[in-house]
Amino acid sequence: MPPEHAALPPTGARIFREIPSGPVPVPVAVERLADGDAVDPVWVNEAGGTTFRLGTSRYVKWTPAGVTQVDLAAEATRLTWASAFTRVPEVLDLGADEDGTWLVTAAIRARSAVVPPWVDRPVEAATAIGTGLRALHDALPVGECPFDWSVTSRVATAMEHLDAGDTPASWSPEHRDLTVDEARARLRDVPPVDRLVVCHADACAPNTLIGDDGRWAAHVDLGRLGVADRWADLAIAAWSTVWNYGPGYEHHVYDAYGVEPDADRIAFYRLLWDAT
Numbered sequence: 001m002p003p004e005h006a007a008l009p010p011t012g013a014r015i016f017r018e019i020p021s022g023p024v025p026v027p028v029a030v031e032r033l034a035d036g037d038a039v040d041p042v043w044v045n046e047a048g049g050t051t052f053r054l055g056t057s058r059y060v061k062w063t064p065a066g067v068t069q070v071d072l073a074a075e076a077t078r079l080t081w082a083s084a085f086t087r088v089p090e091v092l093d094l095g096a097d098e099d100g101t102w103l104v105t106a107a108i109r110a111r112s113a114v115v116p117p118w119v120d121r122p123v124e125a126a127t128a129i130g131t132g133l134r135a136l137h138d139a140l141p142v143g144e145c146p147f148d149w150s151v152t153s154r155v156a157t158a159m160e161h162l163d164a165g166d167t168p169a170s171w172s173p174e175h176r177d178l179t180v181d182e183a184r185a186r187l188r189d190v191p192p193v194d195r196l197v198v199c200h201a202d203a204c205a206p207n208t209l210i211g212d213d214g215r216w217a218a219h220v221d222l223g224r225l226g227v228a229d230r231w232a233d234l235a236i237a238a239w240s241t242v243w244n245y246g247p248g249y250e251h252h253v254y255d256a257y258g259v260e261p262d263a264d265r266i267a268f269y270r271l272l273w274d275a276t
Contacts, residue, residue, distance in 0.1 A: 234266075
């Protein structure tokens with residue numbers, strides 16, 4: 001069977017993603033890139049971007065012109081850098097025309113943690129997510145990383161969102177009872193750094209690929225990768241198991257990573273995720 005990267009939408013993301021449920025228009029550039037290979041949409045986002053599988057050996061992300069929330073050039077740069085240290089999709093092509101931009105990567109023979117069979121085997125999937133995240137954090141060298149995902153910059157972005165009218169009422173259920181002032185106060189109360197690592201920065205379950213042996217195989221969607229406290233990833237990786245598998249599997253992520261849950265850091269970084 002071909003590799004599969006499709007995923008369900010993580011709560012809290014500003015661009016929601018989902019497996020397409022109906023016909024999806026294929027941009028001219030994607031048809032050209034396919035060069036006769038079958039073109040299958042595997043996920044779409046609310047900004048109009050789509051990821052297509054081309055045959056069995058390539059994927060292409062396409063984003064329409066004018067969308068600023070997705071920077072495919074930044075993702076290509078991060079993938080290329082990370083590929084020297086860990087397994088991520090190989091960048092094959094990056095381009096743009098008047099209609100949009102695209103990023104072509106080589107397929108990896110593994111499946112997202114949120115599609116069959118792993119969505120039906122949540123203990124194994126959550127364990128692979130935790131093991132894979134620890135491997136990623138251990139492999140990527142902080143001192144050599146040119147990319148930042150610092151809490152300082154993210155809190156500043158959160159404050160800008162609140163200034164622009166964002167409100168916890170539109171966030172995850174855990175945070176909807178907060179007032180804007182309460183959210184601001186909690187976001188300013190930044191916990192001390194536990195351990196700086198190069199974070200995935202979108203460590204939701206869909207972005208871990210699992211091989212047929214049940215072990216993590218690779219990571220995808222590294223468009224925001226950068227240096228930050230490891231809890232910025234850990235809190236979201238574990239949280240996403242609730243979104244994708246239901247409650248009761250978060251501890252498998254922490255156990256596989258090799259860390260005890262830190263309630264204060266988990267709460268802070270989940271709030272920051274919602275706010276940014």
